[in-house]
Amino acid sequence: AQSVTQPDIHITVSEGASLELRCNYSYGATPYLFWYVQSPGQGLQLLLKYFSGDTLVQGIKGFEAEFKRSQSSFNLRKPSVHWSDAAEYFCAVARGATGTASKLTFGTGTRLQVTL
């Protein structure tokens, strides 16, 4: 069965510091991977996605993620965090048979706190 693990429940960084959020997946086929961000009480916003091609993908708000098949990882990074980045971050993997609507399996999320 597919699964996504986000080992860090809560991370605190100082504004201006670099950030890396970890994501490990378990999926038998070619993974299609996503990072979403959620502000408190809000819906999810797509940050970036990996379907194929270049393993380093760029997203919105200055985020990037690197797909490493050998490590089954898709870690999210940002070189300099802003106070507005404080939110909860979810990694997800798409699953589903060809020709059907894909379904997402989510990790349990990492809550990011930014100190000034």
Add this chain to the structure above:
Amino acid sequence: DGGITQSPKYLFRKEGQNVTLSCEQNLNHDAMYWYRQDPGQGLRLIYYSQIVNDFQKGDIAEGYSVSREKKESFPLTVTSAQKNPTAFYLCASARGRGVDTQYFGPGTRLTVL
């Protein structure tokens, strides 16, 4: 503006009552989804629909029901059979079949008293 709307944002119900959550999209997407979010558990799939008049159970469908009579609408009913209905409910949509990005609505927080 294109997007997904969910109403209401907050909903309170007494135990034993059925309640229906609304989800509407004007993105012309074929696929729609309902997720439940609980603290520390991420999002779990309740039901999804690939096309009008068709829907499938997700991972936690017990105690829920849906309908898809129109392409733009996918209401979720939380029935009295759902043992622990208090949660944050999120609706999403995607263009259609195959792997595609899901876009999310703002969510409805349901509290059962």
